[in-house]
Amino acid sequence: MSFINYSSREINCKIVYYGPGLCGKTTNLQYIYNKTNPEAKGKMISLATETERTLFFDFLPLSLGEIRGFKTRFHLYTVPGQVFYDASRKLILKGVDGVVYVGDSQMERMEANIESLDNLRQNLQEQGYDLDKLPYVVQYNKRDLPNAIPMTELEEALNPTKVPAFEAVAPKGVGVFDTLKAVAKLVLTELRKGS
Amino acid sequence: MTQQLVMYEEELTQITTICEVLQRDSNARAVLVIDKNGQAFANAGEVEQLDITSLSSLTAGNVAATGAIASLLAEKEFAGQFLEGQKTSYHVSIVGQRVIMVVLFDERSSLGLVRLRVRKASTELVNVLDALAKKAASGTQPSVFSEITDDDIDNLFND
Numbered sequence: 253m254s255f256i257n258y259s260s261r262e263i264n265c266k267i268v269y270y271g272p273g274l275c276g277k278t279t280n281l282q283y284i285y286n287k288t289n290p291e292a293k294g295k296m297i298s299l300a301t302e303t304e305r306t307l308f309f310d311f312l313p314l315s316l317g318e319i320r321g322f323k324t325r326f327h328l329y330t331v332p333g334q335v336f337y338d339a340s341r342k343l344i345l346k347g348v349d350g351v352v353y354v355g356d357s358q359m360e361r362m363e364a365n366i367e368s369l370d371n372l373r374q375n376l377q378e379q380g381y382d383l384d385k386l387p388y389v390v391q392y393n394k395r396d397l398p399n400a401i402p403m404t405e406l407e408e409a410l411n412p413t414k415v416p417a418f419e420a421v422a423p424k425g426v427g428v429f430d431t432l433k434a435v436a437k438l439v440l441t442e443l444r445k446g447s
Numbered sequence: 448m449t450q451q452l453v454m455y456e457e458e459l460t461q462i463t464t465i466c467e468v469l470q471r472d473s474n475a476r477a478v479l480v481i482d483k484n485g486q487a488f489a490n491a492g493e494v495e496q497l498d499i500t501s502l503s504s505l506t507a508g509n510v511a512a513t514g515a516i517a518s519l520l521a522e523k524e525f526a527g528q529f530l531e532g533q534k535t536s537y538h539v540s541i542v543g544q545r546v547i548m549v550v551l552f553d554e555r556s557s558l559g560l561v562r563l564r565v566r567k568a569s570t571e572l573v574n575v576l577d578a579l580a581k582k583a584a585s586g587t588q589p590s591v592f593s594e595i596t597d598d599d600i601d602n603l604f605n606d
Contacts, residue, residue, distance in 0.1 A: 255452045255486040256591060259459040263591070264486050294500045299508075308512070311504045319599045322591055327485065327504065343511040347484035433604045440600045444592045446451065 253347040254443055262323045265439050266347055267432075270372045271354035272364035273305070273333035276393040279422040280354065281312045281328055284432060287425065288314060306332040309344050316436060326436055333368065342375050350387035350439040351376075352431055354420075355410050357392050357400035365410055387438035390417040391431045396424075452482060455588065458579045459489060465571050466491035469548075473564035474556040476535065479549040480542075480572070481506055488546065502549070506539060510547055529558060540565050543573040 255264040269277040278298065285296045294313035301307050310330040315323060331341040353372060355365045373383050390411050394400060403419065411417050416434045420427030466478040470492040477492035479499065485507030487499050509528070517525050524544070530537040538550040538561050548569065550561050582588060 253452050253482075253484055255454070255482065255484070257454045257459070258588075258591070259454055259456040266484060295498055297501055297505065308508060311501070311508075313500045313504075317603050319603055320591065320594055324603065339515055340512070343508070343515055346511060437600055437604055440595075440603070441597070443451070444595055444597075444600070446592075 254349050254439075256322075260323075261321055262325055263319070263440075263443070264325045264327065265349040265436075265443070266327045266329065267350045267352065267435055267439065268344055268348045269328065269330040269352045269354055270341070270345075270368065271333055271393075272356055272361060272368040273335070275333060275354045275356040275361070275365075275368075276420070276422040277330035277333060277354050278306055278310050280352075280391070280393075280420075280428050280431070281310050281330055283422055283425045283428045284314065284328070285312055287429075292316075305334065306330060307337075308332065308340050319440070324436075324440065326439075328432075335367070335371075338371065338375070341371070342378060345375055345379050345381070348376075348379075348381070348386070349442075350389075350435045351383070352389055352391055352435050353410070354391045354393050354422075355406060357394045357406060358397055359399050359401050362401065362409065369410055384413055387435055387442050388415050389431055389435045389438065390415055391420045391427060392417065393420045393422050393427075395419045395426070396421045451583075452484075452486070453583045453588070454488060454579070455582065458575055458582070461575045462489040462572065463491065465489075465568050465575070469550070469564050469568040473550060473552065473561045475550045475552040475561065476555075477549075477551045479503065479506075479551075481547045481549065483507055483510065483541075483545065483547060492551075497551075506547055506549055510539065510541065527562075538562070538565065540569065542569045543576055545576055546572070548572065 292315045297311040299308035312328040314326045329344050331344045376383050392406050418427040418431045466489050470478040477494050479490045480488040481503040485504040487503040513525050528539040540548050542548050
């Protein structure tokens with residue numbers, strides 16, 4: 253749920269990065285955090301296990317500049333990807349304004365990709381959202397790995413509605429900001445339409 | 448249509464006043480009002496050293512997790528939480544099922560006093576939130592988005 257504060261002249265939106273375990277959701281946020289000017293970001297919070305697997309969520313508040321005197325602030329969240337953290341994933345989707353689905357390009361992760369995408373759709377439905385009506389983009393991460401599946405196959409399996417999709421190598425930043433900009437733009441456009 | 452929560456100057460002033468009165472009357476260090484999705488609305492007291500954005504996000508996550516535990520136990524909600532620290536204690540209450548009120552206090556106050564004052568402040572806060580919801584739903588206030596063009600949005604993302 254976006255929050256428009258007319259008093260402090262701010263537009264606040266929530267973006268959630270979703271995807272199977274170890275697909276690179278946290279890595280996306282870490283890259284964004286490392287490459288953003290200190291004045292445009294808040295503290296990045298990671299609620300992770302001792303082995304650095306996301307336990308509840310990662311959180312990164314980010315400013316993307318001003319529109320007509322209103323500051324645009326985006327709260328980026330990741331969900332825990334591991335299957336058994338489903339209850340936590342549902343909570344993090346509450347109030348979402350835009351979704352990034354991060355898929356893992358590796359052949360052996362295709363089943364996990366599909367399962368996670370079905371889980372996203374299902375969990376959104378439970379919260380009263382329809383993935384097809386939300387600002388939504390897809391990112392295919394780990395494109396640099398030798399066992400990466402061709403893009404056409406990934407698109408066919410994971411992006412039947414043909415939303416904007418981006419190839420990424422998250423630790424190197426390839427595609428990371430393109431993905432963020434695309435979803436942020438869709439969120440603002442949707443807010444404008446809804447006004 | 449995307450759900451939107453709006454805050455206007457008039458209601459923000461009223462909520463801030465409620466926070467200030469609560470902070471003073473309960474001898475608290477600080478008071479925060481946060482929406483259930485983790486957006487900070489208003490605050491009062493010693494907040495200069497606080498990372499309000501992080502506190503708000505974590506509190507909302509905590510409240511969401513507690514709410515999910517409540518439903519697993521067939522409880523409607525756990526309306527309040529109290530965490531006792533050596534120096535600072537943290538009292539959280541859900542107000543009108545919509546917003547979260549956080550009171551941070553130290554040895555200058557007590558849990559009993561905080562609970563008592565929070566109850567009064569909650570009633571006042573519910574009234575303001577009701578008025579805010581009516582105002583936003585009436586559509587009489589101009590929307591910022593009526594002025595924003597597609598070009599404005601494009602320009603935000605030009606490098």
